[in-house]
Amino acid sequence: MNGDGRKNAPHRLSSRLVQVAFLAIVLLAWFLATTRWGVSRILLPNPVNVWHQLIDIVASGAFIPDLRITLGELAGAFAISMSLGVTIGYLISRSRYLIRVFEPLLAAIYAIPIILFLPLYVLLLGLGPASKIALGATISFFPIVLSTIAGFGYVDRRLVTAARSMGANNIQMFRYVLLPAALPVVLAGLRLGFTVALLSVIASETIASFAGLGHHIVDLAENMDTARMFAYIVFVIAIVAFLNAVVSTIEGRARW
């Protein structure tokens, strides 16, 4: 193992160099494209401008109302999909028969791009936050319910039998056998559900809405304010990455 590591070391260094060079070339090409090669400012803004706009967005705090709306929609969507997904998943997982009835059905619906239902939700619930919450809840329900079924439904039979024969009652069975066995799988599903809910909320804001982070990007695009749009995109990606990192950390903590 050690020898292998030493053999890898120069590779690792050169791969870092390649990565840095790649990034530098991309940035340089971006800069030259806007300053020397005459690419339209509307299609590709100057990176220096984008940087100034990014600082302005963060410093001015102009993002706060949109961020609040997006986070509110996300909280609503995730609360619904988490409570329904875990409850329904647990109830289904209590019976082999129910698992065999419902799991293929849920998996089949999960395979459809559910974003297609957005126009129906907009018709039913309007362009406001309600349709985004409904879509986010629908899309994130499926990974959560499926992983809850997988977590609670496929606990090792021997563990269950052993606990029963030692006289465990239902509560003890849940607390000491089912929950510890199922928790990692359920938590992984919740993390996936969170990410999916966040992305669907932003996606539905982008497609049809009045407000929110996704809507703000579209607004800037329609006004041809490309430099600020690029900066805002970077900002939104940073927020998504931050939220995902927070949820991953919580998942890691909760597991132990």
Next chain:
Amino acid sequence: MVTTGELRRLMRHPGFARLGVVILLVVAWEISARFFLDRDFISPPSTVLTSFGELFGTPGVPSALWLTLYEIAIGFALSAIIGAAIGLAVGLNRLAHQSFMPIILLLYGLPQITILPIFVLVFGIGAASKIAFGVSHGMFPIMIAVAAGVQKIEPVYFDSARSMGASRWHLLRYVIFPHMIPSFFTGLRLGMSGVLLGVLLAELYVSTAGIGYFTSIFTQNFDATKLIGLVSVLAAIAIALNEVVRRVELRYARWRD
């Protein structure tokens, strides 16, 4: 009395109950839409079914659906070609793998929906932007699967092929290609979901042409029947395409074992 036992056994089969659940849901939808809910917002399934003729008779709808199918086909083909090419390039060279795999995984993890307006700005509201957005969703899973597939080839296969006098073409054809096939088809299945998502997102986003134009027109006119019909047709297309690539994967992903 034998038939009762057989019937009972049939009813106990999960597939039977599953069908029952689906029928129950459709009947509940039919009854609630017919008697309790506002027809402007929801339409019973029977009306949606009988209005398919009217939907396809709406000028522009059939061509918008064909265009979407065309975008998915081109987007899928391009994703497969680009994904396989980059996947091979990155998977077969150790330095390239160590350097570019982290970048590919990072790009794959980005929330691509945020850059959808850029695609429309650059490629316009026509088919090009939808194909491009489909490809940007579909190529990464194929790339990653192919790279993972060829990266695991034992070096001894290369050595023995070379010692038997294999050319570069022979290596590609008889060593790399057979090892690439199972992961390539797994990648294609994931790539198809990506292409469908990308193309449909872009279609829904652009509300001045194609599918997005009709979904917004039907919504503004409270034409629930046509809207549900159009969404159902698109969902059926997505289910069919997913099923095709899944079957193909099942067939080809196993051939090594």
